[in-house]
Amino acid sequence: MTLDFGLIVQNLPEILAAFWMTIWIWIVSNILAVAFGFAVATLRRYGPGWLGLLLRLFVEVIRGTPFLVQLFLLYFGGPFIGLSLDPIPAGLLGMTVYATAYYSEIFRAGYNAVPVGHVEAAECVGLTRGQIIRRILVPEMTMLVLPQCVNMAILMMKETAILSIITVPELTLVVGAIGSQQYAFVEAMFLLALFYWFLVEVSGFLGRIAEARLSKFRFAHS
Template sequence: MSFIETYTPLLLSGLWATIRICFLATLLALPLGLGVTLLLRRPGRALPALARLYVEVMRGTPILVVLFLLYYGGPSIGLVLEAEPVGILGLGLYGAGYFAEIFRAGLQSIPQGQREAARMLGIPSWRILLRIELPQMLRLVTPPVINQIIVLIKESAALSIITVAELTKIGAQIANETFAVIEPYLAVALLYWLLIELIALAGHWLERKAKHG
């Protein structure tokens, strides 16, 4: 039986795990990143300072360190999770720091005059955010958001270190079983490339739709 026939189901299971984990991590990271961005805009010093600290820590810390802190350090503070939930939580927290900066830049690029005109008309701040700022921001940030999702997919390979059975871990498992290196890792690389190409194509479609919508 050929390598493809023998190991395709196992590789596909690893690919599905990668897709599932990255999808759930993105669902966590996007709203969390937006929440951090909104805290950065709050009046006062304490909340914006905490939000800025969070962004700087996440952007300045390797994902592997975040995963180790959650997986191995979590039990010491009562946080006991299986490897896959740790992967989702770690990628989500890590990605939120980057998404927060993307959203902040998108909001800052909206002309200040639009906000001032809306305030002069007596429109509440929350309505300005929902009706004026967020729709424009979403159109502006679509390309960098897609790029960051692609980065998260590639960063998810680090989850193999904490025993998550994602694509890279499966490739390593096959290499250990077969004593081959080229075939399993070429297959892993091809599957990552296909997944990222699909994400990029979806991003281009969303970008065109946003421009013409």
Template structure:
């Protein structure tokens, strides 16, 4: 005997799912901002910093990229309090997601930084530009433009990666969905609705990042 799909018991909780989506966007947005900052400093430090700093950043990148995000999340939320660093689930989620994205952003941006011809940097030095202006205008600006498609794709993955932060009781879309499954016993319908919400969110995010790219790099066709 088959049971007809019933979306009614799920859709009456659409406001809760949309609130979960708003939390997902907050976690993604904050971690993208902080993770990109980490990536910028990591890429510059690894490419132009002293050898010890480059090796230290390389170790960070390898550790993060070769361990699961869920384990990193657990370390921030469960392990750091043992040394006196206790955070709320939401803050822990942002910290872990930022550290995770930072490692990937470091490598993506480093590829762009190292694509800048050495002669271009030497020419900037000969013009008397300060190291800050050289890094910002001569190195980072064209480097970010070159790797922006890869970087924006990583941002999309970050949006979807927030789905695991419910493991530490941080409320977001997937965590709300899991609660609804236990409440309505309509797992199939709940996850179909959630999948549609994620799909729409990702498509809108893709359009947003594409628009941002066209706006930021309009100076060069």
């Protein structure tokens, strides 16, 4: 087996486009999923009982089934119920739905981790529910959930590779295709692995910096 890494240099434009696709889908789906996940957790806490039950079922089903099966159901099953999506929108939607369930559980745990006394104190001084969420729960919880959110975002970075199976032109698909064309699939996959590793390590590093900055006041006042 000879390692021929020239194939990366020769196909740089396509690889860069694929890299951008991976990053773009990753960022957009994570931002949407954090927003929806927060909404789901909040509705499960304050919404009507039937809605809470429904959302709980949604979370359980998404968390209990493989991402790949969800994608197949959406991409191949969707057209049968009038939901014909191209690979990229299907991938984005699939990622968002999947991550929403996980983020909502993180936020649910975050809500529960805020000391009850703080909420009771806020009620005593007459804050409304909206004010309590905005001024007490969210600021306190942000710091508590940040490590898990970073963790989840990194997991989602790795999940983007699965989008290649429904032919989203992201890194895994494009690098794999180049590798097959050039009869250098193993080298291509090897480089791809190193690349994901690099991305994950960098995201983890940035996440730790963010955590350190956001929890600084904890030590400043104690």
